[in-house]
Structures are given as C-alpha cells and as structure tokens.
Amino acid sequence: MDNTTGKRKRAEKASDEEAEADVQEQEMATKRGKTEEQREEDRELQREEEAKEAEEDSIPRVASSSTSSSSDSDGADANQRWLLDVLEDEHLKSLAAKTVSDKHATLKEYEATFARISNRLLNEVALVINGQPHRLAEIEYYYEGGNHHDTFTHCDPLQQTTANWYFHKSGATYKGGSYKGLDITFGGQVGADGKRAFGGILIRAIEPLAGAAAAENENEDDDDDEAEEKKGPKKGKAKAKPKAAAKKGKAAASGSVDFIEGPSLVVDRVLNVCGADSIIKFVASNFPEHADSPPAHYVAGRQLYLAPISAVASSPSVKYETVAMPNRAVRASPRVGLTLKKVREDAETFIMKAYRYFIYPELMKKGKVYMICALYFDAGMDVAEVQRVSQTGKATIENYVRDFESGKSKKGDVSSFRNLNLNTAQLCQLYGAVSTLV
Secondary structure, eight states: OOOHHHHHHHHHHHHHHHHHHHHHHHHHHHHHTOOOHHHHHHHHHHHHHHHHHHHTTTTOOOOOOOOOOOGGTTTTHHHHHHHHHHHOOHHHHHHHTTTOOOOOHHHHHHHHHHHHHHHHHHHHHEETTTTTEEEEEEEEEEETTTTTTOTOOOOOOOGGGGEEEOOOOEEEEOOGGGOEEEEEEEEOOOOOSSBBBEEEEEEEEEEEEETTTOOOOTTHHHHHHHHHHHHHOOOOOOOOOOOOOOOOHHHTTTTTTOEEESSSHHHHHHHHHTTOOOOHHHHHHHHOOOHHHHHHSTTTTSEEEEEEHHHHHTTTTOSSSOOOOOOOOOEOOOOOOOSSOOOOTHHHHTTTOOOOSSTTTOOTTTHHHHHHHHHIIIIIIOOOHHHHTTOOOOOHHHHHHHHHHHHHHTTTTGGGTTTTOOOOOHHHHHHHHTTTOO
16 A cells, blocks of 8 residues: 555544544534534634644753843933833743742732733734734743743743744744744743743734734634644745735724634734735745844834734834724633643642733633633623623533533542543633632
8 A cells, every 4th residue: 555545544534533522512512402602612722722732842941041031221222212111011030039938829910910011012002914903812830930831832032022923933944824823022030049030922813903904814714723733834935825814894993894813823914015925935034133143123124013002003114193092801711722631840839830821801702711710710701791791602601611510529639631622611621620729
C-alpha cells in the first residue's frame, strides 16, 4: 500500500471516528438536557483547545535573561512615555519583587493590577491600523516572573520588554493560520530572584470605531481557519487570510457594526488593512530598524500603533476626524482554550484565573461558558441579569450553574480533568473545583 492510499485510509478512519464522537456527544447531550447553544459552545471550545495545545507544543521554553526593557531608554519620546505609563503599573513592579507569604492574597493583587491596566487599555486607548482607529474589546494577560508562575505564558524573550508588539512565533518563525496572535508586551520587571518577568497582553477582539472602514467579507466565518487548525500549522511564512471575520448586525455603543473576534482574525485585520500578505513582510516594512522589538507607540510612517483616544483624531496618520469611544464597563473571566493536558507547576492555580477582560459580553461568541460562570459566581449576577448581559438562553445558564456547583464538591481536586478535551460541562465543573482553592 503506497503512502497516498495509506494517508487516505487514515483520513477516512479519523473522519469516521470524529463522526462517531459527534453522535455520542449528541446522545449524551440529549440525556443531560443540553441546549443546542451548549453543543455549539462545546465544538468551539474543542477548536480553541486544539489550537492552544498545538501552539504550546511549538513554544520554545527559555530561561529568564537580562533582556532590557524598552523603559530603560532615557530618550523615550512623549508617545512612548504615554504608553509606558499605561502599561508600567508601579504596583506590578513591587509585586514582582515581593517574597510571597500568602500566594492567593498576592494573586488577588495581580488581578487588581491587571484590571487597572485593562480599564485604561479598553476605555482610553485606540489601536490604529493604517490610519483606521479601532477599539480593544477583549484582551488576556499572561505573566511569568517574580512570584507569579503562570506557566501558560509563552516566555518569548520579547515578552521581557514593555510596550512592544509580539506576533506569536514558533521558534524564529511567525505562526500562521488560526495560530496567529498579537500581544502587547508588558514584561521586564525584576523579581526577587534577579530575573526579568515575561508579560504579554493578547488581543482577542477589536472593534473598528466610527469612520473606520468595514471589514472585508464580513459575513464569512472561521471555516478556513478551523480547517487549517485541524491540519496543523504550516511551515514558513504566515499568510494573511483574504478576510477579517466581523460580526454584523449588532451595533456596539460606538456606532460600529463590526466586531472582529479571535486572535488570528485580529492579525488578519491588521494585515488586510495594511495591504500586507504576511507578518514577516509587514514587520520588515513597518519596523525596519526594530524588527526584533517592534515598538507599539506612535511613530510617524508606521501603520500599527496604540495612541490615546483623546488625541488620535488629531494624529496626522489617522484618516477620520470623528472618533467616538464611549466608556464601557470592563468585565473579567478566565482565559479561553487552556487545558490540563500537560503537567505544569501551579497549573490548577492559573487555569481559571480571571485574566481575560472584555467590554462587549453581548457580542462575544468564543468562550461564553467562562464569561457566564464569571458573571454569575464572581460578579454576583442572578440568572436574569446574566441572561440580559450575555444574551444567552436561561436553560444554558442554569446548566452551567448546576455544573459549577457540582465541581465545587471536588474541593480543588483536578485529577479527573487532566488529559481531556474539556467540554462545557467539564469546564464549569473545573471552574467550580478550583474556586475552592482560594
């Protein structure tokens, strides 16, 4: 049997197994009284977990080094100083250098610090892409250093700097397909061990502001990304998709009708609007002198930067004079797509930390199970309020609440959740289990 025949048979077998798994899941779902909403969430979570797992497999773990923070430059201009002021929270510096006496109390301080930074990023900062202003709508924090050992962090050396762009990589190659991602770096703080921390703020969703051009092919979905995700990352250059998936028909407070959700689709938006067909070409053309550490603040001639919304309309590179960005409540939930498939130190401590911040719960489709549990149990909303805020069916919310309460009986024991592709019920139970650790 030649290789082609063998590959085809394996593909057919995998397809049959996947179909059988779908049937079994539907049967189990029917027995449990799962809603179609939950089944769709399970499928979405499976895709997110597979992407995160594949991404982690290709991440080279590096030891902390003495990479300099961008804040070390005495000649930083006003634009850079402004962004450093947003990201370099003084409390974060003191936390990183702190010797831990009460781990959970210290983690609460990190949460409060990330929340302060998030309020500024989501309510005061515009992401300008080739002259088109966008709002940061959903972000996630990854921080490894000092006394905060979040082993889900990439730990790329660039994450030991502050106020730079970090396009996700596999070794020295930019990731492609659904594995693409873009961080704002916020690391470099020196811990008690003398090592510099790694910090990355992943941009998960953005909203074009009033006046920004609509995303191309708005009604297309993630099918191409999902297919590529199942095949695995391609080698070589990361190619831009000829689309930027935007949700249409639900106008946000600013008047925009586009909501671009998903880390890879955010990168697609950047490349499409800037007319670049790959990340490597985009970085080379925009940051020729700083390709290894692309600055995220405004510099004349660059197509991608962060700027204060109060000043963005007067920036010479912004094409629109009217930019509206009403203040929005910032909410938090656990991050999307993390699993316990690998043995990691303190993984159970960080897997459900509320390090994901967002402002449009009614528009979000990815990772809704985390959001709903957080709104109910952490924010203290009742079912009716969660239903109103999240635009989710009552039966789905009640199922999540029941599963969360079931998980609490495990009292921090997460052994039954290891080496699994977690569905929505198991995620709620895991969330409940680790909630008893605090």
